[in-house]
Amino acid sequence: MALLSLATYSFGQTGKKKTNPVKKASPATASAADIEAGKALIQKADCMTCHKLDIKLVGPAFMQVAAKYPANDANYASLAARIIAGGSGVWGQIPMAPHATLSPADAKKMAKYILSLK
Ligand code: HEC
Numbered sequence: 001m002a003l004l005s006l007a008t009y010s011f012g013q014t015g016k017k018k019t020n021p022v023k024k025a026s027p028a029t030a031s032a033a034d035i036e037a038g039k040a041l042i043q044k045a046d047c048m049t050c051h052k053l054d055i056k057l058v059g060p061a062f063m064q065v066a067a068k069y070p071a072n073d074a075n076y077a078s079l080a081a082r083i084i085a086g087g088s089g090v091w092g093q094i095p096m097a098p099h100a101t102l103s104p105a106d107a108k109k110m111a112k113y114i115l116s117l118k
Pocket residue numbers: 042045046047048049050051058059060065079082083087088089090091092093094095096097099110114
């Protein structure tokens with residue numbers, strides 16, 4: 001985590017200053033950087049053995065998840081908790097395995113990526 005925040009810090013310092021930020025109408029606070037990080041985290045983890053973007057596999061398609069939950073902070077938090085704890089009964093009886101070693105911050109980035117797939 002220390003490394004990650006260091007990297008974020010230095011990017012923030014050396015990155016080009018945005019002179020003309022585009023404000024999104026959406027109340028969601030997912031930055032493009034969070035979404036990209038979430039995508040990379042999902043590709044590194046085991047998620048894609050059970051999930052596909054557009055078709056149901058063992059778990060729901062990530063696009064189905066995105067269609068079900070609006071992209072907002074409450075849903076980022078609840079899906080992040082779900083990714084860490086696992087569970088069943090929302091999409092069917094097959095359980096999702098817990099991911100106890102994921103940090104809440106990383107799980108939240110994953111949720112931001114998933115809910116960006118609209
Ligand atoms: C062993 C298979 C498996 C793996 C690995 C897996 N999932 Fe799932 N996932 C499922 C199943 C099955 C469900 C549906 C659970 C249910 O019905 O409540 C699910 C549900 C979800 C949901 C929706 C939860 C809800 O409350 O609607 C999200 C988001 C999700 N998974 C993300 C992930 C992410 C991110 C990873 C990787 C860190 C991951 N999953 C890894 C099987 C898996």
